[in-house]
Amino acid sequence: MSFDQPAQFLQIDHFLANEDRLNLLEYVLDREADFVPTSTATGDLDYRKSWILYHFEAYENWMIQKITPLLPRLFHAWNIEPFAISQIEIQLTAHNDGHYYKIHNDNGSPDAATRTMSYVYYFNREPTNFSGGALRLYDMRIENGHYVQAETYRDIQPVNNRIVFFPSHCLHEVLPISCRSRNFADSRFTLNGWVRREATEYV
Ligand SMILES: O=C(O)CCC(=O)C(=O)O
Numbered sequence: 001m002s003f004d005q006p007a008q009f010l011q012i013d014h015f016l017a018n019e020d021r022l023n024l025l026e027y028v029l030d031r032e033a034d035f036v037p038t039s040t041a042t043g044d045l046d047y048r049k050s051w052i053l054y055h056f057e058a059y060e061n062w063m064i065q066k067i068t069p070l071l072p073r074l075f076h077a078w079n080i081e082p083f084a085i086s087q088i089e090i091q092l093t094a095h096n097d098g099h100y101y102k103i104h105n106d107n108g109s110p111d112a113a114t115r116t117m118s119y120v121y122y123f124n125r126e127p128t129n130f131s132g133g134a135l136r137l138y139d140m141r142i143e144n145g146h147y148v149q150a151e152t153y154r155d156i157q158p159v160n161n162r163i164v165f166f167p168s169h170c171l172h173e174v175l176p177i178s179c180r181s182r183n184f185a186d187s188r189f190t191l192n193g194w195v196r197r198e199a200t201e202y203v
């Protein structure tokens, strides 16, 4: 038996106040030297190209506090039983010319198994000086009790000041970005991460 389940997501525009967004951008541009190339758990070099900033104390908890109040509404909308949140992870990425992230889900490895909800906040310098970089969220097909990718999908554009939430088991990819200037400051920036549930609820 198989049936399709449309990709679930919630998109909110104008998420941060303008002043906060501009301060964040200024902070990130100052930290350019601390960004490093990304890697994936499998070490596959072709799978993902982007830059990442692992530590940004000034904004980690700040952003998590902005996201937390939205979660009950999301659980309700998606008929997810409210769960004990063990952790909200956060990272900061920059995608520039030729960067991408091929199809994956966010909870497929044992150490990521408790990731339940993914979020991505997009921001960039204006006027926008890159193109591409949509987040392609695939509809899911349930086949013999397993999630597999359906042929259909929704593309979410990485619009400045937009946040999107989706279930971490959903397959998604970041389409290639082109950024002619290649300036770091013109990158497609994200603050993104995962809401984890307590591991004990699984066993
Ligand atoms: O940058 C995006 O739109 C999504 C990033 C992503 O899928 C991830 O970091 O797991």
Ligand SMILES: [Fe+2]
Binding pocket: 104, 105, 106, 118, 172
């Ligand atoms: Fe992802």
